Amino acid sequence: MFHKEKSIQLKNSASxxxxxxSVLRIAPRRLTYFTVVHANVVNMVSTSWDGLNxxxxxxxxxxxxxxxxxxxxxxxxxxxxPSRDLLVVSSQKGIQMYESDGSIMVYWHALDTPEAPTAHAxxxxxxxxxxxxxxxxxxxxxxxxxxxxxxxxxxxxLSEVLEEHKEAITDIASECSGSQEFxxxxxxxxxxxxxxxxKSGEEFQLLNKIPGLDMTCSSVKLWKGTVLAGYGxxxxxxxxxVTGILHAEVNAHARWIYSLDIAPFSGLLLSAAEDSFVRxxxxxxxxxxxxxxIAHLHNECVTDTQICGxxxxxxxxxxxxxxxxxxxxxxxxxxx
Amino acid sequence: xxxxxxxxxxxxxxxxYSHRTMKTVLTRLAHSSIxxxxxxxxxxxxxxxxxxxxxxxxxxxxxxxxxLISYNHLDAARAFVRDTPAVLNQVDETHRKIIEVYSxxxxxxxxxxxxxLLTFLQDVHTRVSVFLKNQIxxxxxxxxxxxxxxxxxxxxxxxxxxxxxxxxxxxxRSEFPPGGTYSGSVGEGSFExxxxxxxxxxxxxxxxxxxxxxEPCGPFSVLQLDRTNPLAKEELNLLARLMxxxxxxxxxAAAPRFRISLFPSDPEEEEEGGAPAEQAAIFQVINIQxxxxxxxxxxxxxxxxxxxxEEAELENPSGSKGDDLLAMMDDL
Numbered sequence: 073m074f075h076k077e078k079s080i081q082l083k084n085s086a087s088x089x090x091x092x093x094s095v096l097r098i099a100p101r102r103l104t105y106f107t108v109v110h111a112n113v114v115n116m117v118s119t120s121w122d123g124l125n126x127x128x129x130x131x132x133x134x135x136x137x138x139x140x141x142x143x144x145x146x147x148x149x150x151x152x153x154p155s156r157d158l159l160v161v162s163s164q165k166g167i168q169m170y171e172s173d174g175s176i177m178v179y180w181h182a183l184d185t186p187e188a189p190t191a192h193a194x195x196x197x198x199x200x201x202x203x204x205x206x207x208x209x210x211x212x213x214x215x216x217x218x219x220x221x222x223x224x225x226x227x228x229x230l231s232e233v234l235e236e237h238k239e240a241i242t243d244i245a246s247e248c249s250g251s252q253e254f255x256x257x258x259x260x261x262x263x264x265x266x267x268x269x270x271k272s273g274e275e276f277q278l279l280n281k282i283p284g285l286d287m288t289c290s291s292v293k294l295w296k297g298t299v300l301a302g303y304g305x306x307x308x309x310x311x312x313x314v315t316g317i318l319h320a321e322v323n324a325h326a327r328w329i330y331s332l333d334i335a336p337f338s339g340l341l342l343s344a345a346e347d348s349f350v351r352x353x354x355x356x357x358x359x360x361x362x363x364x365x366i367a368h369l370h371n372e373c374v375t376d377t378q379i380c381g382x383x384x385x386x387x388x389x390x391x392x393x394x395x396x397x398x399x400x401x402x403x404x405x406x407x408x
Numbered sequence: 409x410x411x412x413x414x415x416x417x418x419x420x421x422x423x424x425y426s427h428r429t430m431k432t433v434l435t436r437l438a439h440s441s442i443x444x445x446x447x448x449x450x451x452x453x454x455x456x457x458x459x460x461x462x463x464x465x466x467x468x469x470x471x472x473x474x475x476l477i478s479y480n481h482l483d484a485a486r487a488f489v490r491d492t493p494a495v496l497n498q499v500d501e502t503h504r505k506i507i508e509v510y511s512x513x514x515x516x517x518x519x520x521x522x523x524x525l526l527t528f529l530q531d532v533h534t535r536v537s538v539f540l541k542n543q544i545x546x547x548x549x550x551x552x553x554x555x556x557x558x559x560x561x562x563x564x565x566x567x568x569x570x571x572x573x574x575x576x577x578x579x580x581r582s583e584f585p586p587g588g589t590y591s592g593s594v595g596e597g598s599f600e601x602x603x604x605x606x607x608x609x610x611x612x613x614x615x616x617x618x619x620x621x622x623e624p625c626g627p628f629s630v631l632q633l634d635r636t637n638p639l640a641k642e643e644l645n646l647l648a649r650l651m652x653x654x655x656x657x658x659x660x661a662a663a664p665r666f667r668i669s670l671f672p673s674d675p676e677e678e679e680e681g682g683a684p685a686e687q688a689a690i691f692q693v694i695n696i697q698x699x700x701x702x703x704x705x706x707x708x709x710x711x712x713x714x715x716x717x718e719e720a721e722l723e724n725p726s727g728s729k730g731d732d733l734l735a736m737m738d739d740l
Contacts, residue, residue: 088526111527144527189421193520240516263516287562288516304470304515305563320571323564326555326590327469328519347566348553349587366569368584376546376553378466397466398530398550 073370074352074392075408079401080117083128084110086380088397089146090197090290091243091331093381095393096150096157096172104385105172106402107148107159108395114148114161116174117402129174133163144195151201155223160207162196167209167217169228178226181219183211195240202246202258203272206231210241216260218276234276239263243292246272248336254297254359255279256313261289265303269313282316291332293341296357298364300341302329308343310355310364319364325349331382335389341366342392344382348373350394350405372405409437410485410498419509424528430454455534462529463544463551464609469560471518475510476597477610479503483602484611503601511599555588561596 086092086108096105102121107114114131133145143164150172151158157172169179185194196217198210207219207228214237220229239262247257256279258270265284271277288304298319299311306325311318325345333342334355341353352370356363377396385391391406425433431454438445438453445453464477482503489495513521533549545551559565566588571580597606 085531087530088523111530144524189423191421193517239514240520242516263514286515288514288519290519304519306559306566307564315574317574318572318576320569322570323566323568326559326563326566326586326588328471347588348555362574365571367582368569371585371587373555373587376550378553397526398533 073408074372074405076372077391077404077406078123079403080106080119080126080393082108082110082115082117082400082402083130084113084115085398085400086395087111088378088380091147091149091381093331093383093393093395093402094149094159095383095385096152096159097386098157098172105150106393107150108381108402109145109148112144112163114145114159114174116159118173131159131161131168131170131174133161133165133168146195146197147199149199151199151207153201153207153221153223154204156221158201158207158221160199160209162199162209164193164195167196169207169219179219179228181217181230193240198241198244198260200244200246200258206272208234208244208246208258208260210237210244210260210262212240214238214241214262216241216244231274232276234260234268234270234278236260236268236278236281237262237266239266242288242290245292245294247294247297248334249296250336251296254313256294256297259292259294259299259313261292261301263288265289265301267292267299267301267311269299269316279314280316282311288328290329293332293334295334295336295339295355297359298355298357300332300334300355302332302343302345304328306345306347308332308341308353308366310366312362312364320366322353322366324351327378330378330380333383333392335384335387337387338389340369340384340389342382342384342389344379344394346378348375348377348379350374350379350382350392352389352392374399374403409440410495410502412498412501415502415505419505424524427528455532456536458529458532459534459536459539459545462532463539465522465525465529466551467553467609468522469607470515470562471522472513472515473560473597473607473609474518474522475506475599476605476607478506479597479599480605480607480610482506483605500601507599507601556590558591558594561593563593565590565592 087110089109092109094107098105104119104121106117106119112133116129116131118127119125133143145161145163148159148161151160158178159170159172159174161168161170165185166180166182168177170177183194183196193212195212196209197212199207201207205221207221209217209219211217214235216234216237217230218232218234220231222228237260242261242263244258244260247254255271256269257272258276259267260270261267262284265287267282267284267289268278269280269282271279282299289301290304291302293300294313297313299313301309301311303309306323306327306329308322308324308329309318310320324343325347327346329343329345331344334340339355339357341355342350343353344350350372351368354367354369356365374394374396377399379394379396381395383393385393391404394403394405434454434457435450438450465474468474468477482499486496486499489499535547535549536545539545540547543552566586567583569582569584570578573579595606598604
């Protein structure tokens with residue numbers, strides 16, 4: 073169903089972090105950007121669709137005015153808003169937002185870091201754009217920061233802080249079907265597997281809480297009103313977002329899941345875990361009849377690698393890319 | 409090493425050490441016995457330790473199992489010092505302290521801890537002969553990750569899809585090929601002060617380095633050792649005697665005939681000339697792998713126990729804030 077294509081070489085290896093791959097497709101310029109985090113550096117690669125041109129850039133996590141301060145990066149993700157695309161980088165020190173090519177930093181938000189190290193780590197993790205003008209970023213305290221992003225310029229402001237989670241945020245996702253018909257358009261997940269379902273707006277509204285069973289939810293997606301959650305136990309669960317009804321449960325992987333992704337036009341789901349496997353599934357969701365089905369399609373095994381990132385490269389799921397801990401390449405697969 | 413103040417300092421929340429700091433700490437620990445390593449050998453020992461550590465962190469089935477691996481280490485240390493109540497007490501205290509500090513971490517927090525350790529261990533691919541031989545590591549330097557075997561405790565064997573109706577009743581079940589051959593979990597180990605840890609990672613015998621012991625044979629050995637410091641010769645003699653390789657009571661008038669080579673390509677071996685093949689012909693080389701040779705390993709264990717004996721009680725300096733771990737070690 074899929075076959076391996078030529079890998080993209082990285083300047084250094086991927087770190088073991090959840091969702092450690094982000095992809096942005098720029099159709100007008102026939103380019104695709106990839107970002108992979110290595111410790112305190114974001115590796116960016118820009119590739120032309122004809123496969124002939126590659127260019128690399130590295131971004132360091134640094135406070136703007138402190139030359140030598142660095143901190144470990146937890147996640148780097150592209151946020152595609154109707155008016156602009158931004159690259160958001162979350163680290164132990166704070167949150168940075170760049171133009172999507174990484175050329176200019178447009179915003180910096182510092183986290184309250186204590187003077188001396190404490191028993192609980194402080195960091196930002198979990199990044200998603202939602203509706204027309206918001207970017208949400210999670211924090212280790214459980215708070216979710218909501219930033220209001222104007223259509224251009226650097227006048228980004230912190231609009232709201234959502235405080236429902238008690239444990240560190242792991243991942244955040246927005247409704248990606250493209251349809252406006254769904255009430256809920258944001259889901260946030262934490263270290264205890266608890267999930268909150270929201271409706272965005274000037275004031276975000278909490279629609280539902282789905283309790284975790286003390287199993288970390290490391291990656292989450294929201295598609296056609298259905299939450300898809302990947303857990304440390306290797307399970308994938310499908311919930312109806314606003315009611316919390318469990319539709320399906322898959323014993324998908326033998327180890328901790330690190331990444332989930334959806335191709336919204338075709339309903340393909342990608343799951344990747346420390347067990348070296350990437351799996352492709354097909355989702356059929358009919359909200360009218362409340363029917364949700366998941367079927368397994370394909371496996372890829374990346375030998376001797378704990379996978380940390382897996383993303384579709386396009387909305388149909390024609391191609392996907394994979395990163396692994398200690399691996400200095402992005403492995404690509406294309407439908408046969 | 410297990411003294412209260414050292415452990416208290418170690419268990420304070422702190423940032424990750426750099427490789428340079430870590431190497432300094434481990435160098436001082438290594439030299440707290442009669443063993444002396446030249447910089448090249450210390451570098452090799454450090455790489456070995458890092459790779460053994462990386463193996464355990466990477467292959468830990470669940471992040472929380474890092475604790476079980478640590479408890480395996482402590483169980484082994486306990487066995488070394490069981491005849492010395494004072495030190496045994498320190499090990500128990502250390503174990504209790506670790507239980508107190510780490511038991512309350514959630515699985516997600518353990519995974520963060522593990523991810524941070526993996527960042528420290530990233531990009532190190534030194535090939536270790538005992539790992540290569542046991543097919544734990546590939547020639548490329550990467551560790552082998554099996555896609556078969558028992559799943560970790562709390563994880564279900566992959567392959568099942570279940571669907572439910574709105575009332576939570578199962579309405580459908582199907583299977584998919586998981587690609588690997590998995591079996592059910594073998595159960596969770598004990599996180600108490602003592603108990604069956606179940607997990608074998610971190611057990612003593614697996615992680616001793618390969619020893620090459622040279623047997624006495626002919627006058628050539630005398631020539632080799634003449635160049636060394638006489639005190640070093642005596643120390644090596646002592647070590648060899650402790651290992652039980654020399655007959656008790658034999659005090660050779662001639663220089664001792666042992667050289668212990670810890671690493672296959674010891675620079676000193678090369679210096680002393682003769683192609684490796686020649687050397688092998690002159691000396692009988694016995695390969696002792698701790699994994700297979702119980703006797704040597706337990707003899708080594710006895711030696712290590714004797715070293716621990718000699719450590720003085722650590723005086724608590726002033727207990728002032730900001731005591732550097734390294735300063736602490738100066739007193740060891």
